[in-house]
Amino acid sequence: MKKIFLLGLFLSTAFVYAQQTGTSSSPWNIKELYKTPAMHETDCCAVVGMRSFFYEGIVFKTKPTKVFAYFKAPEGTPPEGGWPAVVCVHGGGGTAFPEWVQAWVDRGYAAIAMDLEGHLPIGGFPNREWHEQAGPPRITTFGDIEIADREQWFYHAVADVIRANSLLRSFPEINPRKIGVHGISWGGVITAAVMGLDNRFAFAVPVYGCGFLYESTVSNFERYFKVMTPDQLNAYKTKWDPSLYIPSATVPSLWYIGSNDGSFSLNIWQRSVSLVKPAPMLSIPVTSEHGHIWNQPEIFAFADMMVKNGKKLMQIGNTFIEKNRVTAKIASEATLKKAVLCYTTDSGAWQNRNWVQLPATLNKGKVSAALPADAKAYYFNITDTDNLRFSSAVTIMEK
Structure with missing residues (x-):
């Protein structure tokens, strides 16, 4: 029995070490992403009352990248230990939304929202302005699966979210033990992966997005996975699908989706939810509503319960x-x-x-x-x- 216990302890420790250093099946070097990225203030796309800046992403084709972001904290003296905070992860065609940041600030949180598709928040999708030090663009649904891992959009998007957490943790007004992540649609997919890769988050809220995308009955996913070669599909299943990382998550989570969501089918969403330990909270209105919607009261109540001694939810x-x-x-x-x-x-x-x-x-x-x-x-x-x-x-x- 003692040998079995020691073997189990060794394997568990080895897995954690491998996950942190990027030597497991995870393509990311998590230990490197936990380092505080450099930040560069900018007057670009200024919004009154908010900081706008670029923070450094990871290398793309031998060159460093920069990620545009908005940040704001509530006015007044921070509570003991610092403000709770949230990383806001946009969906497909989205950008750094200052309104999303403000929605969290209005509820007593600091927040950061970044652009994960290499744009500045100028103009509307699909005509937003590109910036010179951007990472790779998102090409349909894993349309870049054939190129090197480190040049693919999902690799950079996940890394940039983890780095946003690392950046927030360096701000003296922020409580590093009270930072959550809130992702919508593609941002929910990213959040579902990140919550299993970055164990520093205090809570996670994936909205709509989930894992098992290759089993979706929704055409905007199904049609892309159907045309993948067996090797491409295997590459996706073994590197990028959030179902690979969700079982490693220890962060409390709330998962939100409409019963008739037009982008993520309920069967794969529930299958993803079933992987989460500890058991997550769920909210499933009977609706097909989908979009960059961040005003669901359940989300703020859940965050308050996790980091602000809010009321205990059912x-x-x-x-x-x-x-x-x-x-x-x-x-x-x-x-x-x-x-x-x-x-x-x-x-x-x-x-x-x-x-x-x-x-x-x-x-x-x-x-x-x-x-x-x-x-x-x-x-x-x-x-x-x-x-x-x-x-x-x-x-x-x-x-």
């Missing part, structure tokens, strides 16, 4: 069948207002399925509802008296 257990009813246990200090069972009897593409919302019963720390015999998938949505809505995991009954 914890929803796994669903189970009990007397022909689907049931889940709930732990909550908040007063719960209503619950619904969301279910679909449809098959086919997830983004096209109709979801029915059936009133559910809240009683003695449990939620339950009669489950229709022809349901193909289901989950609970539960709302408290502050109108915060959280969800159980999605149970998929079809193969």
Whole structure:
């Protein structure tokens, strides 16, 4: 037994060391990315009340890169230990959004938002202005899979987010133990990978984006993976898909997606969620809404719970069948207002399925509802008296 224990300890230590130095299957040198990057103030794209600067990214084709960013902290004296902070990771076609930074500042956080596609926040997508020291562009969905790892967009995007965390941690007004990451769409994909690579974050919120992209039923992913050669697909699966890194995450997380999201299908999202330990919080409104939307109250409430001693949010257990009813246990200090069972009897593409919302019963720390015999998938949505809505995991009954 002692030999088995020592072998397990050795393998565990070796994995952590390999992950930190970039010598495992991870292409990134995490130890290097944990170093504070140099920062260069700029008057470019100035926004009143915010700092605009470039921070140094990683090398691209033998040349150093720079990443444009906005930063702002709340006014006044920082709390003991410094302000909590958030790294804002935009989606496809996005940029460094000062409005996103301000949304977090208004809630008592410092925030940084950077451009991960080599642009300045001038003009609109797809005509934003390029800058000379940018890293590689994003080419469709891993359309650069054939070139060297260190020249691919996803490699740089992940690295630039980790470096943003390293930069924030160097600011004296920031509490380095209270920095979270909030990513939307492609930014959610990046966040899902980063949360398994950078264990310094205090919380993570991937919105829409997830792993297992090569199994998506949504055309904007499916069509690109279908035309990959076997070698290209294997390269993606073994280097870039977030499902490789999610199991290593230790950061508390909230995952948010609409039931009919048009970019990320619910099946691969749930499969990604199931890899997360400890169990994450979920929020799944019945909607197809998708975009650079950062005002969901559940996100700010979750962040407050993690780093500002905010109210404890409900914890929803796994669903189970009990007397022909689907049931889940709930732990909550908040007063719960209503619950619904969301279910679909449809098959086919997830983004096209109709979801029915059936009133559910809240009683003695449990939620339950009669489950229709022809349901193909289901989950609970539960709302408290502050109108915060959280969800159980999605149970998929079809193969």
